[in-house]
Amino acid sequence: MEQIRDLQKLIKLTGDRAKLDAKANGTYIVYKTNEGRIVKEFSNGEIIPIKQQDHPYE
Template identity: 60%
Template sequence: MVRLQELQKKIKLTGDRAMLDAKANGTYIVYKKSDGQMVREYPNGEIIPMFYTGTPHE
């Protein structure tokens, strides 16, 4: 159980760091929500869903 808690803490810290980098560089982060939806999140809190475009590299 302790390892799971440590892993969850590291995942959260990684996400927090990514958002700090996005803010510093004027960009956004991309992640998958628990329901499977891919989203872009901007440092101002705006969340925009991403939709499948059918590109062959995905």
């Protein structure tokens, strides 16, 4: 169980670092929500859902 907690901590730290990098570079992060939607999150807190046609290379 300790390995799972360590992995969860690393995942959280990676997400936090991605948010810091996005803020420093004026970009956004992309992730999948608990509801299964893919969204863009900007450093100002704005969250925009991505529609299927927004990412044709998937």
